Amino acid sequence: MDELYTTLEAEYCPPLDTALLSAILSDYDLTKETDARCVREALDPLKESALLEEHLGFDPSGTGAHGHAADLARRPESCPETSENLSRETELTSLSTDLSSLDLDRRSEGDSILRDSDIARELDKQDTETKIQLLEQLVDSRVSRSQIAFTLKKCSGGFERAIDELLNHVHFGESGEDGTRVLAKGIDAFSEDNTVRRGRKGKARKNGLRAVGEQRSGSLPTSPLHSSPSISNAWQESKNDIEFIATRMGLDSATVGPKYHRGGASIPKTIGELLKTKLMEGHEATEEDPIKAVHAHELHLEFPSLRLDYVAALVSVTYPSTAAAHELAKALTYRPVQRGGIEIVPIYERPDSETLGIDTARAVSKANRRSGSTAPSEDIDVAQRASAYASARSAALAQAFAAHRKAKSDRLMGGAAAYYGQEYRNLTALSTAATAAVADQRAASQSTSNRLDLHGIDVRNAVRIVEQRLQQWWESLGEDLANGRIGASNRHAGYEIVVGRGTHSEGGRSKLGPAVSKALKNAGWKIELEGPVIVVKGRARA
Incomplete structure (x- = not known):
């Protein structure tokens, strides 16, 4: 037993302490072969850990071990794995700084930006969010985050291609037509085009300060709705409008272009047409995801004139970018200022019994009693x-x-x-x-047995009520459905549904009438349109 103890002490001490070795051996019976094997299994990991601490310069005294650290710094080969990792982290951290110092005018064609292929492969393995953050540091806020994400997606996640694309955007955005940088120097910096116009003190509040020659900070198209009415090109304006909508909704210009021209080159109409196909998707998204519901609620508070379903569609299409949703909502609610003119706001009152006539009032009262x-x-x-x-x-x-x-x-x-x-x-x-x-x-309260008035009812409930009332009316005909000429008068009288002309609807266009007509046709009813009234004549023949 003493021989085994001496052998273990020579093998494990150092790096292990003798007292620690004695404490561990006291828990085992070294006369048994199994216990001797277990002792070695317990001591081997401790020895490896102690050796690693020696290599890393662990100082249990807490004094810092400056001398040992200096020796270790002079001998990086003592821990090659750590040295390699630190080198790799340094290369990745300084990447954006190195790239920002590149001179685009001096870079030869065909020369790769990322000269180190290992770094290029390492960056391509990063997730999308990390790539976007690195690219943001590279362009230094001269390109917006949404444009960076769009460019990265267009380049199929390729980091080097995205850098090329973004640097080209920055280069052309800051250069003139002849390739020279647009920077005012010398006395030109004090010219009229590079200074802020100042008005008189009395007119300062009325006119404000107007900056001339302001350069745009990024390549992402800004909202063309509030741009200054300077010398413009109709084709360029149309292109900017289409690009403005496409980049924020994540669509192709080929998809946005036809709707833009069909809507009379109107940005609000184009956005509205594109959102109509996303209304159901937006409603389901806000019902299932509380975060999207919160964003929709916040956006609706800022733009209360927008319908809630359109707000939900905006959030669903632009998620997770709340800035894009805000810009689209602002464009959707934009109305050009029209000076002068008279706006007539009609005010209607519900007609009383005398205006309706005795027969109509009596029919309404009977319907109320019948419907309970x-x-x-x-x-x-x-x-x-x-x-x-x-x-x-x-x-x-x-x-x-x-x-x-x-x-x-x-x-x-x-x-x-x-x-x-x-x-x-x-x-x-x-x-x-x-x-x-x-x-x-x-x-x-406002309908009879053969007439349904839908004024003041939303579209969803109106369609539901129409389907229920029509089924009740059809079943109430009873024997008249099969009595031939005897029941023809009751069948041909039909069931009237008042949907209105849409005068009070947004834009003066009826939304209730088309929705009810479509639902009736899909359900197999034969209908006739008589202005603000839809007359149901019965079931359509299959």
Whole structure:
């Protein structure tokens, strides 16, 4: 046993301490071969760890071991793995600094920017977000983040190709037509074109300060809606408009161009036409993802004139870029200032019984009794409940948004964001049901057995109510459906659906009429259009 102890001490001490070796051996019976084997298995990792600490210059005294560190610095071969990793990190960190000092005018054609193929391969292996961050440091805010992401996607993730593309953008953006840099020097820097015009003190508030010759900081097209009305080219303006929409919606110019020209070269009309195909996708995205719902809510607060479904589609198309959604919403709501003119705002009142006539008023009262309409107080309760659900839903959305923002610094707030997101979805379902109940009551109060008035009802509930009422009317005909000439008068009288002319709709175009007509045709009904009224004549023959 003493011989084995002496052998182990000579083998493991140093680097292990003798006291540590004795403490470990006291736990084993060295007379047994299995215990001797277990001792060696326990001591081998400890020896390797101690040797590694010696190579790394570990100082248990805490004094810093400056002398040993200096020796280690003079001998990088003592730990080649660490030296290689540090060298690689240094190369990657200084990449953006090296690239920013490249002179584009002196670089020969065909010469690769990344001369080191190892670095190029290493950068191509990085994820998209890391590549975007490195490219942002390279161009130094002269190109926007969205343009960098678009260029990287166009180059199929190739880092070197993306650098070439972006540096060309910066070069042409800062150079004139003859290739010289547009930099004012000498007395030219004080010329009229390079200074700020200052008006009189009395007119400073009215006119403001106007900067002339301001250079754009990036190659991403800015919004053409607020550009100065200087000397312009119609073809170039159209190209800029199409590129503005395409880059922010992630579409090709070939897709945006036809809709732009079909809409009379109008940016708001083009964006609206493109969003119409994304309305259902946007609604589903905000229902499933609380973060997108929060962004949609925040955008809708800033642009309340936009419909909520269009806001949801904007967020879904541009996600995760909130800046692109904001710019598109701003372009969508832009209206050119028109000086002068008179705007007539019509005000309508609901006609009373005397205006409607005795027969119509009597028919309305009979329909109310037949449909079992509730008392006015109950109608108010339902409307108040729908309003309360909508307010609670907005509050839950605001709380989910606040929790989501705090979750960026406190991961425990992620659970709170998920909770309030679920509350938002539950309250959305309750609000939808309450809104449907209000629509049912309004339809019952202003309709008869063979006439349905849809004024004041949204499109979704209007289509639902029309389908229900039509089925009830068709079933109420009973024997008249099969009595030939005897029931022909009742069948041919039809069922009238009042959809209105769309005077109060946005843009003066009816949205309710086309939606109801399409739903009726898809359901197999035979209809006739009589201005603001749709007359259903029965089932269409198959």
